[in-house]
Amino acid sequence: DAGVIQSPRHEVTEMGQEVTLRCKPISGHDYLFWYRQTMMRGLELLIYFNNNVPIDDSGMPEDRFSAKMPNASFSTLKIQPSEPRDSAVYFCASSSFPSAGSSYNSPLHFGNGTRLTVT
Amino acid sequence: GEDVEQSLFLSVREGDSSVINCTYTDSSSTYLYWYKQEPGAGLQLLTYIFSNMDMKQDQRLTVLLNKKDKHLSLRIADTQTGDSAIYFCAETPISGNTPLVFGKGTRLSVIA
Numbered sequence: 001d002a003g004v005i006q007s008p009r010h011e012v013t014e015m016g017q018e019v020t021l022r023c024k025p026i027s028g029h030d031y032l033f034w035y036r037q038t039m040m041r042g043l044e045l046l047i048y049f050n051n052n053v054p055i056d057d058s059g060m061p062e063d064r065f066s067a068k069m070p071n072a073s074f075s076t077l078k079i080q081p082s083e084p085r086d087s088a089v090y091f092c093a094s095s096s097f098p099s100a101g102s103s104y105n106s107p108l109h110f111g112n113g114t115r116l117t118v119t
Numbered sequence: 120g121e122d123v124e125q126s127l128f129l130s131v132r133e134g135d136s137s138v139i140n141c142t143y144t145d146s147s148s149t150y151l152y153w154y155k156q157e158p159g160a161g162l163q164l165l166t167y168i169f170s171n172m173d174m175k176q177d178q179r180l181t182v183l184l185n186k187k188d189k190h191l192s193l194r195i196a197d198t199q200t201g202d203s204a205i206y207f208c209a210e211t212p213i214s215g216n217t218p219l220v221f222g223k224g225t226r227l228s229v230i231a
Contacts, residue, residue, distance in 0.1 A: 004161070033218060041223075042221070042222070042223030042224055043162075043207065043221045043223070043224065045218055048218055056217075056218075091161050091162075093161070093162075107152070107164040107167070108154075108162070108164070108219065110161025110162045110163070111161050112159065112160050112161050113159075113160075113161055
């Protein structure tokens with residue numbers, strides 16, 4: 001298995017431009033998560049999906065951020081318009097949670113992230 | 120809500136033991152995890168412990184859990200330069216089917 005695949009690895013853009021980050025989860029995983037990592041705030045959960053449906057987007061910082069999962073093998077995180085404070089590493093992760101009643105939370109599998117720089 | 124706290128930095132000499140500490144708030148957590156993040160990469164699961172255990176050993180790694188104090192530690196014996204990374208503590212929240220709660224991570228620097 002190739003693991004969680006994110007693209008691009010690096011993105012440099014100017015303030016005001018639209019940015020789209022992409023993620024391909026591990027096949028068979030039914031949960032997908034978007035995280036943001038900065039030195040100041042550490043790892044923040046932005047949004048997560050179950051079976052392509054957004055479950056909790058309370059971590060999305062502003063309306064400028066949006067995420068979609070049109071099918072089980074693809075998700076996007078879009079920032080429009082981008083701002084310098086959006087500069088961070090954005091991670092996608094996927095997992096296959098057990099059915100209700102099971103005692104083990106399956107581990108998350110992370111992609112290698114997209115480093116976003118907004119100038 | 121749940122919260123996980125870790126110190127941000129730790130520096131050790133090669134060959135010494137490293138101890139990374141974590142405190143958490145949710146006493147009903149069933150599993151606690153340690154993830155490792157190497158430079159330029161995502162987080163990878165390093166080890167985990169079930170809440171009814173006090174200790175788990177896996178080669179150079181020892182995880183200690185003190186449920187009374189809600190304290191988790193990761194000990195790395197004979198620390199190597201390749202162990203330099205950020206280590207994240209994470210707990211399962213009350214509902215087992217909601218996302219893990221991560222600490223901010225401890226950056227381990229190993230000095231040769």
